[in-house]
Each structure stands twice: as structure tokens, then as C-alpha cells.
Amino acid sequence: MSVLIVGSTALDSIKTPRAENPRLLGGSASHAAVAASFFSPVQLVGVVGGDFPRRYLALYKRRRIDLEALQILPGKTFHWSGEYESNMNHRRTLLTELGVFETFTPTLPKSHQAARYVLLANIAPGLQHHVLDQMQRPKFVAADTMDLWLNIALPELLKLLKRLDAFVLNDSEAHQLTKEENVFAALKKIHKLGPKYVIIKKGSHGSILSGPRGSFICPAYPLRKVVDPTGAGDSFVGGMMGYLATAKGSVEDNIRRAMIYGSVVASFCCEGFGLTRTTKINRSHINQRAKELEKLTRF
């Protein structure tokens, strides 16, 4: 089955202590869609401007991502620019130009409204609602978010939580949302806001799932060098949803392994700027690292 993914489709200019890369293909939906595409067909919902490089459209197409719901509008593509500190754990935003995103209203074609797996990747909660409103009978809906929406759109985000099967956020966002320092205390509080599955991402420390069959401690794949972590969280949730959409059996049966695959795709994402590394791998590279993760955690 295919995954419908809505989120930002952007140009990212990224600075690290070692290099600077302008106008890479970025955005939560780009990372999530490429990650999901290793496992299942993907329907991308987003918007870009007239300045969006053709080679990035070609990249989506090479990954067989359905672009019917990618609007190309006159104006500028959403442009984000950020800088990482040497430990890669802290970044600061240098610039955000919304461009065509300012007036974006996602409208889904009929073929998209029937999607069973829906990923509301990081984007304004209002847009996440708007997409969900158009879905006919989704089987599994997951959403990601960011600190910005907790700051400026909390009421809408809280409403969204009641409509989700799974909510994915990082540890600092979980702290911001719940005021809990402790990840496990935060998980419990977030369940009470609605979602059956809650996943807290902890960067290089992996992620934690809390669900009906208990918790799962999902490791991050060990990397000796992180080139650019931008999009790692989006790759994680994209890979997870792609795996879930095609795996046999119930979500509950598959979600742990889905997180492992998401974690693996995120590891590749970190090894290059933007999507440069992720677009060079194939399913067998992913399977190899998933096997390694199995060995790395067995006792």
C-alpha cells in the first residue's frame, strides 16, 4: 500500500563547521518521502516555486514518488538556512523564507484521498488538519512536529493529537509539551492527549516507542561521523511509515521493526548533506544495517 506524505518541500542552505552547502533539496516531506520510497509507493503533497530546480523533480521521480499533488506555483520555494555547532546536536536557524508556502492549501486528488497510510510530516498543524480532513478512511495516521508549532499553534496541535494513531516528536519538544524532564513520564502524559503510539526521538541516542504492547527502546545506528543531521528525524518517520505500509500483519506486530528501518535510513541521511547520501543507497544497504542493529542489541 502507498503512503501519503504531506510536509515541507524546501531548499535548505546548511552550514556546518566543515562545509557550507546552499540550496540543497530539503524539507520534512522530501526527506520522509525519499525514506519511505525504499519500502512503498509514496504520494507527495507539497508546494514549490518556479525556482525549484528541475533536477530535484527528477530526483523525486527516480524514487518513483507520485508528484500529482506537488503544486508548482509562481514564486519562490520555501528556503531554510541553518548552522550546526561542532557537536552537531545544536543548530540555529539563520533564515526562513516561506515563499509559496505562505499561501499553500493542499488539495488532494481523488486517488490520494483513499490512501490508508498517512504521514503528516512536520508542517503547520493547520495544514496537517486540512490534509486529514480530505482523507476517506485512513488506517494509520502519524504526525511529526517541531518546537515552532508548540510555540505558535499549540491549540491546533492539541486538536490534531486526538486524530492521530501515532505522534512522533523529539525529546526537547516532548519536554516543552509536557514540562516533564523524564522521557518516560513525558510519554505517559502525551498518551493522555490522544495518540495510541507515541515515539520520542533522541537523536544519536535512538528513540523510544510507547504503545499498547508496551515500550520499545530503538537504537540509533552507530556512526563515527555525522556530516549533516538535517532531515534525520523526517527520514526516521518516513522510513517507518514506508515499512508499515507494506509489511504483512498488524501495525502492532510491525512497528518495532519499522522503527529500526526508519533508524537505519536516518543514519544514512546523516552521512551526507541534505539527501545526497540517502539517494545513493538501495534496499540491500538498508537491510544490511538493520541486521547489524540486531547484532548490536542482542545479549
Next chain:
Amino acid sequence: MSVLIVGSTALDSIKTPRAENPRLLGGSASHAAVAASFFSPVQLVGVVGGDFPRRYLALYKRRRIDLEALQILPGKTFHWSGEYESNMNHRRTLLTELGVFETFTPTLPKSHQAARYVLLANIAPGLQHHVLDQMQRPKFVAADTMDLWLNIALPELLKLLKRLDAFVLNDSEAHQLTKEENVFAALKKIHKLGPKYVIIKKGSHGSILSGPRGSFICPAYPLRKVVDPTGAGDSFVGGMMGYLATAKGSVEDNIRRAMIYGSVVASFCCEGFGLTRTTKINRSHINQRAKELEKLTRF
């Protein structure tokens, strides 16, 4: 087989945002010895002053810890006082009174010199060397340390690394020692300093082993509430060494499971001030959490 453990035997006065507890039984060797005692006989090497409460001696004895090499000298017991911030990840030392530790020279009785498993818990590297010098033919020697020794006794610590089978340190110490932000890059550098096994502790994020058969990502047991993390790292390494000393098979076969057991004892340690919680559990509580950790990491 028994484990010989040298380290600090102290009184800890601990302040958290919620409570204050003066003169608890503390010190790296106390925590490590109690943790190890769930798995194997323990020979404790340390020093206390005339002010050391009898009830703490009774506590060691209840855990059947051999006190032949615990010196009781005129003067004051080593006293440490510290305060935790609300997230329990940052603490600051309020006071350190060395007392009888100032002139401590550990002298091992014959019966102790034959120990096969030796844990040089956190203490000045000079004392760790001094104990190791007296051992006849130890089979497995592990050492822990702290930032203080990296600051004021680095040459002695570096010499010690060449005499160890396993070196255990936390992530910020690993960064301080290697200047590497990345844990896996740090592990590689530390191997080059001598130890066959290197373990980096990451608090609530678990720990990472690097050894001849590859790496192991060891989870921390999920706790919703941490009362006092003092001694958790000592409990981890103590539990690990206790398990190794009695498990059948090679160290390489057992070290992953040993870390799991260490991690479990550390989780109990965090649930009470000082050793109050750890001394209320038994082996079946430990086995239960080890089983849970197995379920929490399987996929």
C-alpha cells in the same frame, strides 16, 4: 569467584530539588560492592574514619561483603556533598572533605591478592595502580574514573589504561579524554590507549560497549522517576563485574548480559537516595527487570 573492589567509601550528603539527605552511605566502592554482591562474593578495599556509623558496617555485612581490607582509622570518613538540578543530569559538588582518605594506602591481605576479578572503582589512579601492583594474577581487571583524575592525574591514568582489560567512563569524560564529540569515534581512540574493552556510560541513554566481538548498545532500564542518580555508574560497573565473576563461559560470551545486569542494578540505585533502594531488593527483582529489558529491545 569473588570480585575485589577498591574505591571510595564515603558519607554522601545529597541535595535534590525535592529533598536533602545528609551522611548517607556512599562512595564508588560502596555502590559497586553492594551491586556486585547480588551476583558474587565481594572483597572490599577502602578506608573509613572513627565517625563511620556502625549501621553502615552492618549493611556491608548483611550483603556478605568481606571487610578484612576495609581500614578503620582515627579521623573523619571521606565526606562528599553535592546538589542536583531538576533534570538530574547536572550536579555540582558543594563540598569534599577527604578525611582519612588523604593518607590512605591500601594494603591487601594474602587472601585478597589472589582475586581473579578486580574492579578499580573511581578513586585516584595512583591508588588504583597500588592495588593492581599487589595482585598476583588477575584474570579480568576493570577500572572506572572521573573528570577530576583526567584533570589532575592524567599521566597516571594513561599508564593505568595499559594495565586494564576494561575501562569504563561516562560520555563527558570520554569527550574530555579524546576531544571527540562522537561516542563511537571516542571508543576507537580509547582502545588505542590500551583497553580491550571500552564502555562509555550515557546515563539514562544507556551505555555502549566496544570489544573484540564488536559493539553492544546497552539500554538503561526505563524509569519514570529518578530520586537520586548518585552511584548509578558505580552500581552499573559493580553489577557487571559481579555477574562476570560467576557466569560460566568466557568474558566475551558474558559481557553483554553482564552490562544488562549492571544496568538493572543502576536503575534500582536511582530510585532511592544513596543505597536505600538498592539494599531493599533481591536477585529476583533484578532478574525481573533484566527480562523486561530483553522485551524492551527485541524487534
